[in-house]
Amino acid sequence: MISDDGVRMPKQIDEALRITSSVLSARFDGYSFAFAAGSIIRGEGTENSDIDLVVVFDKLDRAWRESFVEDGLPFEAFVHDPETLTWFFERDLKTGHPIIVHMVASGRIIGPGQENGRTWQSHAAQLLKDGPPELARQELDALKYQITDLLDDLCGERSGAELRAIASQLYRPLADLMLLGRGTWSGKGKWIPRLLKQLNNELFEAFDAGFKHAAEGRAGELLRLTESELARKGGRYFDGDRREAPLDARKTSAVPG
Numbered sequence: 001m002i003s004d005d006g007v008r009m010p011k012q013i014d015e016a017l018r019i020t021s022s023v024l025s026a027r028f029d030g031y032s033f034a035f036a037a038g039s040i041i042r043g044e045g046t047e048n049s050d051i052d053l054v055v056v057f058d059k060l061d062r063a064w065r066e067s068f069v070e071d072g073l074p075f076e077a078f079v080h081d082p083e084t085l086t087w088f089f090e091r092d093l094k095t096g097h098p099i100i101v102h103m104v105a106s107g108r109i110i111g112p113g114q115e116n117g118r119t120w121q122s123h124a125a126q127l128l129k130d131g132p133p134e135l136a137r138q139e140l141d142a143l144k145y146q147i148t149d150l151l152d153d154l155c156g157e158r159s160g161a162e163l164r165a166i167a168s169q170l171y172r173p174l175a176d177l178m179l180l181g182r183g184t185w186s187g188k189g190k191w192i193p194r195l196l197k198q199l200n201n202e203l204f205e206a207f208d209a210g211f212k213h214a215a216e217g218r219a220g221e222l223l224r225l226t227e228s229e230l231a232r233k234g235g236r237y238f239d240g241d242r243r244e245a246p247l248d249a250r251k252t253s254a255v256p257g
Contacts, residue, residue, distance in 0.1 A: 012040065012043055012045060013040070013041060013042075013043050016036070016040045016041060016045075016051060016073065017036065017041070017108060017110070019070060019071045019073055020034075020036045020051060020053065020073075020075075020110060021110055022070075022071075023053075023070045023075060024053075024055065024110060024111060027068075027077075028055050028057075028077075028079065030057065031055050031056065031057050031111055032056050032057055032058055032111060032112065032113035032116060032117075033056050033109060033110065033111035033112070033113040033114055033116055033117035033120075034053060034054060034055045034056060034107075034109070034110045034111050034117075035053070035054040035103055035104050035107025035108065035109060035110075035117065035120075035121070036051055036052070036053055036107050036108045036110060037051075037052040037053075037054070037102075037103040037104075037106050037107035037108070038050060038051050038052040038103075040073070041107065041108055042106075049074075050067075050073070050074035050075060050076055051073060051074070051075050051076070052076055052078070052103050052107070053075050053076065053077040053078065054077075054078045054080065054085075054100060054103050054104055054107060055077055055078070055079045055080070056080050056081065056082065056085060056113075056116075056117070056120070057079070057080070057081050058081060058082075059081050060079070060080070060081040060084065062084070063078070063079060063080045063081075063084035063085075063087075063088065064079050065077065065078050065079070066079070078100060078103070085100075085104075085120075088100050089101055089124075089127070093127065093132070093133075096132045096176060096179075096180045096185060096186045097185070097186055097187055097188055098127065098128060098132075098185055099187075099188070101124045101127055101128060102124075102128065104120055104121055104124040105121060105124035105125045105127075105128050107121070109121060128185065131183050131184060131185065132180055132183065132184070132185050132186075134183070135180055135181065140181075140233060141237055141241065142243070143173055143176060143177055144177070144230060144233060144234070144236070144237035145237050145238065145241050146173050147170065147173050147174060147177060147226060147229075147230060148230065148236040148237050148238055149238075150166055150169055150170045150173070151170075151223065151226050151227070151230070151236070153166045154166050154167070154170070154214075154219050154222065154223055154226075155223065158219075160216075160217040163214055163215075163217055163219055164214070164215050167211055167214040167215060167219070167222060170222070170226070171192070171211060172188070172192065174207070174225075174226060174229065175187075175192045175195075175196065175207070177229050177230075177233065178196065178199075178203065178207065178229055179192075179195055179196065179199065181229070181232065181233055182199065184199055193207075193208060196208075206221070206225050207225065209221055210222035210224075210225045210226075
């Protein structure tokens with residue numbers, strides 16, 4: 001099969017798109033357009049891969065997410081109308097992890113409203129190209145505080161099990177500091193090493209080696225990397241940290257008096 005842009009698609013993609021089109025017609029009657037994304041659609045799927053599906057209606061009462069299996073293919077569907085999709089776009093952009101934005105930007109457009117789909121896809125691609133907003137002072141301080149706290153834990157005498165537990169907690173915030181702190185989008189799970197490698201292979205290798213060796217009970221490289229990354233943003237942060245609870249964070253006391 002050859003796509004609209006003239007690119008020959010592997011059989012796996014062709015079959016996945018055929019099943020996806022059937023799923024959309026059967027389960028999402030009246031939808032306007034959809035984006036099929038993920039490793040299967042890129043022709044890189046494994047037996048454990050699923051298809052990410054962003055389905056857009058003209059109007060819904062509320063957005064929802066659902067998972068299901070059809071013809072042996074697992075799907076994770078995110079169902080929206082333009083207003084709910086805009087809300088989730090903005091939420092993901094604020095966190096620095098533009099997951100659904102990436103699905104829309106990279107997905108195959110399916111459905112009767114493909115012109116609107118292309119408009120959304122161009123919008124998503126531009127948002128990704130623009131990069132994340134600079135970390136606000138409060139967000140940066142919160143991130144540095146979390147990393148500093150974990151760094152202090154790493155510095156002590158720890159068993160291998162404790163080192164692995166601390167390192168696992170450090171993995172994502174340190175990645176956020178390294179990626180968002182350099183003006184590029186961050187991610188979650190398997191996307192973290194991919195994004196670091198894309199940004200700077202040397203940086204990725206230092207990150208990967210640091211966590212690999214920490215898991216083996218040797219935290220020295222990870223300590224040095226973490227100190228270095230904190231230093232880029234002013235160093236460790238503890239003294240002066242203050243976070244206020246919301247004014248409505250109160251309930252009638254369960255204890256009299």
